[in-house]
Structures are given as structure tokens and as C-alpha cells.
């Protein structure tokens with residue numbers, strides 16, 4: 001049975017790498033896929049992984065009907081065996097409904113990859129719709145880690161190394177950015193709640209007025 005599968009996790013846990021691997025293994029067997037993405041760090045129409053691999057993709061722009069895109073491709077004689085969607089959190093809920101229709105009406109597997117929650121721990125609308133509609137939700141096997149060593153479950157946005165909680169939901173960016181840039185850091189829930197990034201924890205440990213993390217951790 002074809003499925004809509006949502007591979008979800010924090011930033012930097014290997015989602016794009018897995019998306020590329022799934023596409024590679026299928027194309028090695030002669031299958032042809034449509035790869036969608038939205039606002040990848042590498043630029044429009046790209047799916048990139050931090051391991052250095054990048055492939056061309058169709059930019060799922062705002063308002064684009066992804067179901068119609070595939071029907072159009074097939075009606076022009078194109079072969080489509082499966083669909084991959086990276087940065088799926090950025091798609092609109094209506095586009096996720098279109099992906100479900102691709103599974104049900106066209107009989108294609110759809111593999112969607114994305115982060116579930118934003119820097120304020122709120123669901124992205126696209127991810128919420130995926131959780132509502134997916135046949136299967138898969139957590140990535142390789143865990144991203146918080147600076148304390150615990151499994152990272154949340155995404156923090158940082159400015160100058162400090163966690164911020166105000167701002168637009170969508171700001172394309174990366175982990176390990178220079179301290180003065182807007183960046184992201186994955187944290188465990190405990191340290192996300194306390195707004196303790198690697199930078200502020202280090203500063204706290206250096207200050208004689210602050211107790212060590214382990215004492216209140």
C-alpha cells in the first residue's frame with residue numbers, strides 16, 4: 001500500500017541526508033521520483049544535506065498545487081514512482097492535503113521530512129497537518145544531542161549565542177553560526193525551558209555567582 005510517511009525530528013538530525021538516501025536507492029533501481037523542497041539553505045530548488053550532498057529539487061512555492069504538478073508531469077508522459085518532500089514544515093496545510101491525495105488517488109509513496117516545532121516549541125502548520133494525515137510518523141535514528149549530552153528534542157533560535165523567543169516563525173538559517181548571527185541550536189526540553197544554550201551555560205559556569213548546571217539540572 002502506498003503511504004504518506006512523515007520523518008520528523010529536530011534540526012541537524014539527518015533528515016535531508018535520509019531524503020537523499022531514499023531517493024538514491026530508488027533511482028539506483030530505475031525508479032523516478034519528484035523531489036520537492038521549500039526554502040532550503042542552499043537556495044531555491046535545492047535539497048542539501050550537511051554531509052555535503054545536494055540535488056536539484058522542485059521548489060514548492062507558496063500557492064503551488066503539488067498534486068496538479070505531478071498530474072501534469074504524468075500527463076506529459078513523465079514517469080513518477082515516488083515523491084520526496086524536504087523542509088515539509090514550510091508547506092501550507094493545503095499542500096499537505098494535496099500530498100495525501102497523491103498517495104490515495106495516484107498510488108504513490110510520499111516521504112516527507114521536516115522539523116515539527118519552531119523556536120517557540122509551537123507546531124509549524126505544515127507539520128501539524130502531516131501529523132494529522134500521515135500513515136506513519138518516523139523519528140530519525142541518529143539522535144541530535146543537547147550541549148549537556150541529553151537527546152535534543154527542541155530547536156532554539158539564537159542571537160549572539162543567546163536564545164530568543166520573539167520573531168517570525170520562519171527565518172531560514174543554520175546551527176553553528178557565528179556568535180553575532182541569527183542561528184539555531186538544538187536543546188533538550190529542560191534547557192530549552194531554561195533558555196540555556198551552550199554559550200550561556202559556559203558563561204554561567206565561569207561566573208562564581210551561578211551554581212553549576214548539574215545542581216539545578
Ligand SMILES: Nc1ncnc2c1ncn2[C@@H]1O[C@H](COP(=O)(O)OP(=O)(O)O)[C@@H](O)[C@H]1O
Pocket residue numbers: 010011012013014015016017018048049050051142144
Ligand atoms: N563532518 C561530519 N561528519 C559526519 N557526520 C556529519 C558531519 N557533519 C554533519 N554530519 C551529520 O549530518 C547530520 C545533519 O544532516 P542533515 O541531513 O543536514 O540534517 P537535517 O536535514 O536533519 O537538518 C548531523 O546530525 C550529523 O549526524
Ligand SMILES: Cc1cn([C@H]2C[C@H](O)[C@@H](COP(=O)(O)O)O2)c(=O)[nH]c1=O
Pocket residue numbers: 010011012015016039040041114115117118119120155156157169170171172173174184
Ligand atoms: C526552529 C526553526 C527553524 N527554522 C528554519 C531554519 C532552517 O532553515 C530550517 C530547518 O532546516 P533543517 O534542515 O531541519 O536544519 O527551518 C525556522 O524558520 N523557524 C524555526 O523556528
